[in-house]
Amino acid sequence: MISRRHLLAAGAASLAVAPGAWAQQNPQSLRALAAAKGLVFGTAAASYELKDRDFTALLPRQAAQVVPEYEMKRGALEPKPGQYDFSALDKLFGFAARSGMSLRGHPLVWYTANPPWLAPALEARRDENLMTGHIRALMTRYRLASVDVVNEALMPPDSSQRGWRPSPWLKAFGPRYLDIAFAAARAANPATRLVYNDFGCEQGGPGNDRFRADTLKLLDGLLARNVPIDALGLQAHLTAFSNPVDQRKLRAFLEEVRARGLAVLVTELDVDDSGGPSDIAARDRAVADEARRFLDVVLDTPATRAVLTWNLSDRYVDPPDEWRLKLAGFRYRKTPYDAAMAPKPLWQALARAFAGRRAFY
């Protein structure tokens, strides 16, 4: 069991040298390159990966922040009402804290990945404590630099319907469930950056145009009601061989978000390479190019404060779901490092995008 002091001290590790000098001394560290431009670079990870020495050596050198890939989802944490099992999350966050990394939380309130008892309990009691108690439990146990208070509240961009995504929360409280969640999060820890996180604002298709408009409407509603939100999280699950990012539309959208006084975090960056050629070098190049087209725009605003990839290495993409690999017909190459822990063109794309960022700070 790790000590609570460690968990609460996360992110306290200070740099002995200025970020610029640190980056020059560490050109092989995404963490250092990002820090030199006022950015936090981080990644999703899971506790079972900590058994891997290659990984534990790489993780804190490359990433300044960790977000749990799934171990903070309520279905994983609270199998029976009120009976929390924090062991996996303590392991992951404990490692991060001891290694001088900050902690990012994901997600507090989501339509899915909940324990089976939750929806019936909400339906029967409509008790706000079923939400706020959970928010308090997590935010007082871990000192989170940022957290996805609500994840994916809108119908996805490829849906024929628009508006609120059905969820047990929506059913019990209506759209004001977001207001309740953000207020509880702010009350639990005023120092944590509170995020609304979703996917669909990044790319150029008609569904994405609609989704950007709906997202601005959602944000405007929250701001008009003085709901304590600090940032928009762009998941950034990009696709290398379909629906590319439209740089002009993305730039205009980010300007709208910034004009509302909100920060932007890239929370789950990866690049799906299905549908591409079998040649690995060509696939890796397409993945890197699409990420760079996205990053060039998203980093060109002072609103953007962090970039997190959804996993650091292809060794841990969708493991150990062999059926998924079979379904795709190949191993995905979505992340900065390959399965042998060697940096790929996506690593270079991130490094160059960070190094080339204008100095806003």
Ligand code: XIL
């Ligand atoms: C995914 C994880 O990667 C999987 O391991 C898990 O089984 C399901 O969730 N958007 C999100 C993330 O906000 O939580 C999802 O993560 C990916 C899409």
